Amino acid sequence: MAIQPKKHEMPTQPALVRARNFEEVALGYSEEIAVAEAQRCLNCKNKPCVEGCPVNVAIPDFISKVKTGDFEGAYQIISESSSLPAVCGRVCPQETQCESKCTVGIKFEPVGIGRLERFVADWHNTHFKGEPTLPKPNGHKVAVVGSGPSGLTCAGDLAKKGYKVTVFEALHLAGGVLVYGIPEFRLPKEIVEKEVETLKKYGVDVETNVVIGKTLTVDELFEDGYEAVFIGSGAGLPRFMGIKGEGLKGVYSANEFLTRANLMKAYQSNAQTPILRAKSVAVVGGGNVAMDAARTALRLGAESVRIIYRRSMEELPARKEEVEHAEEEGVKFDILRNPVEIIGYNNPEDKRDPKNGTVVGVKVIKCELGEPDEKGRRRPVEVEGSEYVIDVDCIIMAIGTSPNPLIKNTTAGLEVNKRGGIIVEENTGKTSKEGVYAGGDAVTGAATVILAMGAGKTAAKAIDTYLSKK
Amino acid sequence: MYKIVSKRVLNPTVTMMDIYAPLVAKKAEAGQFIILRVDKDGERIPLTVAGYDRTAGTVKIIFQIVGGTTMLLNAKEEGEFIEDFVGPLGCATKTEGIKKVCIVGGGVGCAIALPVAQKFHELGCEVHSIIGFRNKDLLILEEEFKACSDKLTVMTDDGSYGRQGVVTVPLKEAIEAGENYDEVITIGPLIMMKFVVATTKPYGVPTTVSMNPIMIDGTGMCGGCRLTVGGKTKFACVDGPDFDGFEVDFDEAMARSNAYAEFEQRAREKNCNLLKGAN
Numbered sequence: 245m246a247i248q249p250k251k252h253e254m255p256t257q258p259a260l261v262r263a264r265n266f267e268e269v270a271l272g273y274s275e276e277i278a279v280a281e282a283q284r285c286l287n288c289k290n291k292p293c294v295e296g297c298p299v300n301v302a303i304p305d306f307i308s309k310v311k312t313g314d315f316e317g318a319y320q321i322i323s324e325s326s327s328l329p330a331v332c333g334r335v336c337p338q339e340t341q342c343e344s345k346c347t348v349g350i351k352f353e354p355v356g357i358g359r360l361e362r363f364v365a366d367w368h369n370t371h372f373k374g375e376p377t378l379p380k381p382n383g384h385k386v387a388v389v390g391s392g393p394s395g396l397t398c399a400g401d402l403a404k405k406g407y408k409v410t411v412f413e414a415l416h417l418a419g420g421v422l423v424y425g426i427p428e429f430r431l432p433k434e435i436v437e438k439e440v441e442t443l444k445k446y447g448v449d450v451e452t453n454v455v456i457g458k459t460l461t462v463d464e465l466f467e468d469g470y471e472a473v474f475i476g477s478g479a480g481l482p483r484f485m486g487i488k489g490e491g492l493k494g495v496y497s498a499n500e501f502l503t504r505a506n507l508m509k510a511y512q513s514n515a516q517t518p519i520l521r522a523k524s525v526a527v528v529g530g531g532n533v534a535m536d537a538a539r540t541a542l543r544l545g546a547e548s549v550r551i552i553y554r555r556s557m558e559e560l561p562a563r564k565e566e567v568e569h570a571e572e573e574g575v576k577f578d579i580l581r582n583p584v585e586i587i588g589y590n591n592p593e594d595k596r597d598p599k600n601g602t603v604v605g606v607k608v609i610k611c612e613l614g615e616p617d618e619k620g621r622r623r624p625v626e627v628e629g630s631e632y633v634i635d636v637d638c639i640i641m642a643i644g645t646s647p648n649p650l651i652k653n654t655t656a657g658l659e660v661n662k663r664g665g666i667i668v669e670e671n672t673g674k675t676s677k678e679g680v681y682a683g684g685d686a687v688t689g690a691a692t693v694i695l696a697m698g699a700g701k702t703a704a705k706a707i708d709t710y711l712s713k714k
Numbered sequence: 715m716y717k718i719v720s721k722r723v724l725n726p727t728v729t730m731m732d733i734y735a736p737l738v739a740k741k742a743e744a745g746q747f748i749i750l751r752v753d754k755d756g757e758r759i760p761l762t763v764a765g766y767d768r769t770a771g772t773v774k775i776i777f778q779i780v781g782g783t784t785m786l787l788n789a790k791e792e793g794e795f796i797e798d799f800v801g802p803l804g805c806a807t808k809t810e811g812i813k814k815v816c817i818v819g820g821g822v823g824c825a826i827a828l829p830v831a832q833k834f835h836e837l838g839c840e841v842h843s844i845i846g847f848r849n850k851d852l853l854i855l856e857e858e859f860k861a862c863s864d865k866l867t868v869m870t871d872d873g874s875y876g877r878q879g880v881v882t883v884p885l886k887e888a889i890e891a892g893e894n895y896d897e898v899i900t901i902g903p904l905i906m907m908k909f910v911v912a913t914t915k916p917y918g919v920p921t922t923v924s925m926n927p928i929m930i931d932g933t934g935m936c937g938g939c940r941l942t943v944g945g946k947t948k949f950a951c952v953d954g955p956d957f958d959g960f961e962v963d964f965d966e967a968m969a970r971s972n973a974y975a976e977f978e979q980r981a982r983e984k985n986c987n988l989l990k991g992a993n
Contacts, residue, residue, distance in 0.1 A: 414800065414931070414933045415931060415933075416751055416758070416797070416798040416800070424931075424935075452798070453798050453799065453800040454737065454800070455800060455801070455803065455933050458741070458801065458802060458803055458933075459737050459738065459741065459800070459801065459802070460737065478935075479935075480934050480935065481934050481935070481937060481949055481952070482935075482936070482937035484937075484940075484947050486947070490947065491940065491941075491942050491963070491966040491969075491970060492969070493969060493970055493973040494973075496938075497936065497937035497938075499935055499936045499937055500930060500936040500937050500938040503930050503931065503935070503936045504930065507930075508757065508758070508930065509755065515755070516755065516756050516757040516783060516981065517757045517758070517930075518974040518977035518978075518981075520973075598972060598975060598976075600969060601965075601966070601969030601970070602969075648933070648934045648935070648952075649934065649952055650933065650934060650952065
């Protein structure tokens with residue numbers, strides 16, 4: 245049977261409709277489409293896709309189950325390796341991971357592995373009513389700091405091995421970046437909640453409103469009887485450019501803007517947390533977070549939203565799919581531009597004018613691409629005298645984060661690198677402090693959900709080895 | 715859920731509560747803050763710790779009813795619960811090397827200034843306190859300040875109690891009279907702290923200000939609480955809330971503090987009507 249050259253299209257909300265609502269953009273495969281897409285998998289012998297997955301999901305095996313319509317069987321296979329399949333199916337950059345290695349992809353479009361994973365996880369969440377089989381408790385206690393993707397994965401893997409795991413979360417809700425950062429229209433919060441509920445069924449305790457490094461220290465966790473600690477506290481403080489005007493009203497970090505919209509639900513009309521409903525928004529940066537912020541701004545009612553990025557479209561670090569979605573929805577791309585100053589309103593006649601200190605524009609300078617930098621990306625070079633002003637009433641800085649200092653400052657013996665990231669052994673996640681492991685953005689700086697999950701998984705394995713020997 | 719163990723109305727717009735939160739009470743120090751949400755889907759608001767009882771496991775908060783959330787909080791009674799309460803956040807007020815201190819509090823800021831004054835008093839420092847209010851009806855915590863201050867000056871704008879005038883008048887007098895303060899610590903409205911700094915700076919008296927900007931997470935993630943201090947971006951939640959008053963850009967902080975003034979106004983009216991309906 246000839247292989248259909250293209251992936252089955254993902255049904256989505258029409259671009260101009262979805263650009264004005266917070267409902268999920270991608271609607272998911274039907275059973276028929278899922279089975280048809282699964283047929284495209286060759287079930288090849290060397291399974292390169294599995295190597296491409298940071299948590300090594302047995303991809304051809306689960307796809308074989310989908311082919312036969314055994315969707316629950318497919319779920320069981322995925323859940324052996326992944327604690328958060330419904331999340332991964334939505335936010336993993338499959339095009340640079342599993343799908344980039346797919347044998348079908350050599351000649352045609354690769355198998356839609358991510359779409360199938362999402363379908364299987366959603367099918368399970370809708371249809372499966374049973375309770376998971378609980379492992380026999382092994383009597384060991386482990387603390388996990390942070391309930392984002394790395395922490396949840398580490399907790400899930402350890403709980404399934406019989407460990408008593410407590411996850412400590414600083415915010416009032418579990419999920420970390422999955423609930424405060426990634427928007428509803430890309431990852432509905434209900435799905436995160438379900439994944440957390442599943443972990444709780446495995447006996448994981450989630451303690452919200454506990455800031456490790458403040459409420460309790462890592463050393464106190466050991467005093468409380470935890471035998472190992474995993475730190476997955478995530479990325480920290482947002483970076484700013486250091487240009488004039490960043491303290492004006494209407495300048496947000498992407499973290500603040502997205503937290504207001506997602507975690508605090510500021511997009512709902514009855515929300516108690518305010519958010520600026522701007523007319524014209526500029527987002528500075530070109531990563532996935534920048535795309536999320538831009539698309540959120542559109543949905544909050546902005547008439548014009550632009551991305552300001554200092555390199556060209558080829559260098560945008562965001563996933564291609566996210567860039568395409570943003571473009572379809574009407575986000576403009578001002579590439580090869582760099583902000584040099586944010587301009588604020590100032591009424592010299594009236595010092596009490598409430599508009600004083602609000603953003604009215606951003607001055608940008610044009611850039612050209614010069615020689616490649618150490619990462620091989622061509623360096624932007626500013627074109628002298630090319631500055632001009634764009635009228636905007638809101639600016640969102642999405643240019644990365646630096647590690648949170650709270651744990652580093654309160655944990656003696658925990659070594660961090662120059663940038664403040666926790667230093668770990670790559671193959672184990674082991675830190676310089678006995679019994680303490682770490683992973684995710686707290687180690688690497690801003691990265692992806694699946695890399696954080698991979699790190700959580702690696703650490704869970706190492707913690708198991710460590711405590712089994714004890 | 716966190717229980718309201720006690721509630722006391724200090725004046726028509728200021729309320730004090732003790733909240734049962736043993737983990738927070740165990741660690742809290744003067745100068746630190748907490749973040750709370752009154753109910754599910756509520757807003758996260760920061761409040762500076764106004765006291766703690768490590769044995770009873772309670773943390774004292776004192777708040778002014780200024781917006782929708784503080785109005786909802788004020789509607790809660792003793793024995794009821796609030797949804798979330800997290801802390802202690804931020805850094806404690808530094809006390810090392812200080813033998814003689816002047817605490818300058820304004821309005822509800824006095825609630826936060828009190829534990830700082832008490833802390834210095836416990837450490838055996840000479841504590842002078844200057845507390846200012848708009849009028850006699852708004853006066854709070856006078857007895858408590860008296861108990862921990864070697865010298866207390868109460869000021870009211872209209873002269874209805876204590877001395878008439880603003881807090882900077884007696885502060886300047888004291889400095890000129892040769893009171894050699896190792897540190898002036900001021901907590902209150904931004905405009906007052908700005909003028910306290912303007913008063914002490916010519917004399918070079920080190921001055922610490924306690925900033926209370928808009929926050930969301932309070933743990934060093936969102937960056938909403940940023941201030942310009944000495945030309946650099948600082949975050950009140952992890953670098954503060956205390957800063958060197960000589961270095962803080964107050965004009966920027968004042969502009970940022972009213973970013974949601976209109977929204978606050980609407981929320982207050984909405985909740986006001988809501989609570990009226992409930993009663």
